[in-house]
Amino acid sequence: MTHSDIDRLRDTLSRIAKVDLDNGTAPDVETAMARLHEHRIGVFAGPEIASSAAHQAALLTLVNIGRRFALGGVLVDGDLDVPLLVQGGPTRSLADEVEAQGGQRGSADASVPGVIIGNTATMPQRGVAVTFEGWRGGIVPLSGARLSDVTTVTPAAVLAGALAAAEVFAMLRGEVEAGHRNLGLSLWRPDRSHDWTVAAGDGPALAALPNHLWILGLGHLGQAFLWTLMLCPYSDRAAVRLVLQDTDEVTGSTDSTSILTQEGMLGRRKTRAVADVLDQQGFNTVLVERPFDGGFRRRSEDDPAVLVCGVDNALARSQVEMPGFPFVVEAGIGASAQDFRALRVHTFPSPKSAAEMWGQGAHARGAADLSRPGYRRLSDAGSDICGLTRLAETAVGAPFVGAVAGCLMLAQVLRVLAGDFPDTLIDLDLRSIRSRRAVTNGRLTLFNPGFQPAA
Secondary structure, eight states: OOHHHHHHHHHHSOTTHHHHHHTTSOSSHHHHHHHHHHOOEEEEEOGGGGTOHHHHHHHHHHHHHHTTTOTTOEEEESOOOSBOOSSOSSOOBHHHHHHHTTOEESOOOTTSOEEEESOOSOOOSSEEEEEEETTEEEEEETTSOOOOOBOSOHHHHHHHHHHHHHHHHHHHTTOTTTTSSOEEEESSSOSTTSOTTSGGGOOOOOOEEEOEEEEEOOSHHHHHHHHHHHTSOBSOGGGOEEEEEOOOBOOTTGGGTOTTOOTTOTTSBHHHHHHHHHHHTTOEEEEEOSOOOTTOOOOSTTSOSEEEEOOOOHHHHHTTTTTOOSEEEEEEEOOSTTTTTEEEEEEESOSSOHHHHHSTTTTOOOOOOTTSHHHHHHHHTTOOHHHHHHHHHSOOOOHHHHHHHHHHHHHHHHHHHTTOOOEEEEEEETTSGGGOEEEEOOOOOOOOOOEEEBO
16 A cells, blocks of 8 residues: 555544554454444433433434444434424424434344333343433443433433443443443542432532633544533523634544534534534534644633633643633543543643643653554555554544543533532543542632523
8 A cells, every 4th residue: 555545544444443453353444344334233212202302312422422333323213203302403303313413213133232211111132221310420231220310411411322332332342341330420520439320429400501612622522522512401502602723624534433523524624514513503603723832822801711622632732721711621532442441631720730731742652553463464565654653653532432521521611600610630431430530620710601591
């Protein structure tokens, strides 16, 4: 393969398929992609989806994420011919939106792992049930005790849908514990010391939503944050002003991890593609298509007070406090086949500055491993070594990781609006979510984040 062939492969290869190349379980790209095409998910939706926006949010999140790694199809069994209760834009049915997000109507066979949303008479042979209440969301085994499945905090339902997708992925990969455990957390108190299944870790009813935000980075994390925001119960979407900043274009690989990306966006600037989605939902968007560098500044009080950062560039992350935003929410995710299910969320100002965390080459990625069978095969075929190294160094990713991070990021803003302190750090790995940790940020000063009442 030529230099340009390798670069083309890097721009089009599914970041989920790349997991199997990097861990050596796939001998070539074709085998890695074929494995994804074998993955299927069955979703069983109960009658609650007709009247519950939270159930619809969980369902759409699961379908949207699932279709990006279960290329064999996401089949939804349930009465979907009901009004859509989430998102804005033209009136449409839930069935229309499920189809738009890549789902298919129908019943999966017994070999397919399933997800229960609501109370349904049809039960898969193996799978999990989505559950949520208040600020808490997660999954339980099919026979497990659920929460009330009532919430006005939409991100909790989105979290439950994202965790269901993560657990089904683990089941499809043959992980022994998958499908046999309770997994979840409270967005109000995400530390492991708070049991997400009991009300003690819950917060107040959702009263306010942010209406003025600056979103830096419109890839995996930025789109996940905006997906969660879109599903929230806004009373006046036209009053919500979202500043979108990015310099990249949508490539073939973007669809595998970035959950606002759909067919027809290839080659477009991410700012414009994402703005189209948000504009259709009734939001007001402003685009910034210049780099975020040391000279970038918040220019006036008319700019948002809250910066939401989801970039994977260490230099940019080290500079997130420099523009002068009163409040910064930042997240990062693992980039290798070993840690791609790990994530961290930070808020600033905090006891440790962003420059201390990411300055001077901190968190540099390790050298590319070209000894794996897939890379050896490409090398034997005459691939350019420089291009091959760039391919190997490209991050892997899975959309459910960003979706969980997006919920946690938005929750930091919602907690500030509710009069609570955010977390200076949330550190968790979806392979062992019980070992998560969160540290409260007591450094935040008073500021006006911009908000409107929740509907």
